[in-house]
Amino acid sequence: MAKNIKPRHQDYAQWYLDVIKAAQLADYAPVKGCMVIRPEGYAVWEAIQRDLDRRFRETGHVNAYFPLLIPQSFLAREAEHVEGFAMECAVVTHSALQRGENGLVPAGKLEEPLIVRPTSETVIGYMYSQWVQSYRDLPLLINQWCNVMRWELRTRLFLRTAEFLWQEGHTAHETAEEARAETLRMLDVYADFAEQFLALPVIKGQKTDAEKFPGADTTYSIEALMQDGKALQCATSHYLGQNFAKVFDIKFLGRDQKTEFAYTTSWGASTRLIGAIIMMHSDDDGLILPPYAAPTLAAIVPIFKSDAERQAVAQFAEKVVAALAGPDELAAAARRSSSDAIRGYFVDQMTAQRIVVDWRDARPGDKQYHWEQRGVPLRIEIGPRDVAAGTMVVKRRLDREKETLALGDLSPQWLRQKMGQIHAAMLAKARTFCDQNTRDAQSYDQMKQILTEQGGFVRAWFKPDRAAEAKIKDQIKATVRCILLDEPGDTGPCIFSGEPTQTRVLFAQAY
């Protein structure tokens, strides 16, 4: 039992914070609502970036960078957009500081205030209008990795912070069909990524009008169910129609010699994904990282008493490292500056994933907890008894499964295969949880009972309606997470109004 982590059943919110603290993923910043993403946490973000970026390239997108500051007037152009974001924008009004009576005071008032981007549809729309002249300029397929700021009043590390990191893709197309296809294509990219890379089973769906992105024609999202039975939106993809093209004048001369407004999309995923990883996979002992996103794949814990034993264990550990990372890496690591106590060896130069040998002057038990809490998928114990037998004890973080292996069993392929197995086990476990906590409701009372007593997703017939959704949210704190796609054209009675409807939705309490 970890003594620095509150068990989930006692206080889930505190458990979440304890896991982050114990794994050193993030820290509070001096500015309320902002966080410092520490190296352990940032490495997970880099892994997410690496794999998503590859998927974006494979679907034809390129990266660029647009500015942090946006003229205030830009935001105001699209009515719904300004309505959605005006309440949470940081506004830059001055360009300097000067000494006043009580210290520094702002000076150099700006003619037009600038806002710190809460999202970049407006400034990108403005630029696109200058870049697009003809149908030959389309499609325009650009992504950017950046930070955004939404002045949140209640914040939680990774899940909701004032500043967060994300990527936002922005595309412009010749036809509505093409833009719609792009929107759904990127939704698929996110869903595949979540499952294949992060072991997060997700449900794809469409947002109701009440929940959609301000300014979008249609919003889609992937939704995941956390261990406490609450849903978390993990990524979104928006079909913006011609809404932004019209207000930013993104128009082109079509094949028919007529001028038309472009059809645009936008789609994004943020550091919130790290929160999803934590809440989906981790346990009362701390963080459990999905192997492909883990910066450290295995931690080797040497066990010894005498100096002679230490030497023998050290020699054997070198052989283990060489078997997993290659003999060249052993030499390369010796040239790198690093802590003497924790030595890292890259097993993959591209992903910078590594294994470590923990030579710190601490007891083996301490080291076990240390790496366990950080979510490292494998721990390898090497003691005098192992050295004598030419073996080691390999422990899986996920389920504490233990096996004794010989040196000859290890290889880079073995490690890759092991990671694949762990990933598959994590995905299966998470999917089982999601399935077991997705229930059908035939009546409003039944849904109310399920959501207040058990949580999870509730699948039901529902005719989307703002007033009804507001009432439901008020009464049982649940919202429509998404309208299910791929539903056969059946009709059923709306759980709220009783009217026949063709839409089935997922309800849940959400983060």
Next chain:
RNA sequence: CGGGGCGUAGCUCAGCUUGGUAGAGCGUCUGGUUUGGGACCAGAAGGUCGCACGUUCAAAUCGUGUCGCCCCGACCA
């Protein structure tokens, strides 16, 4: 931004009612014995009690103000 709570050592908190030398546990550092799942002994360092003003011979303690944080609501990737 409304309702409630809290600011004392790196962390968790006691002390405040009834004003009088600044406390505990954990952590940190040093030395020793230890080391196959969170060791033990000995010693040490560490705080203008959130900040300001006031009452008083005397304020962590009482009063006023102010700033910050946490929880609950409204708003949200």
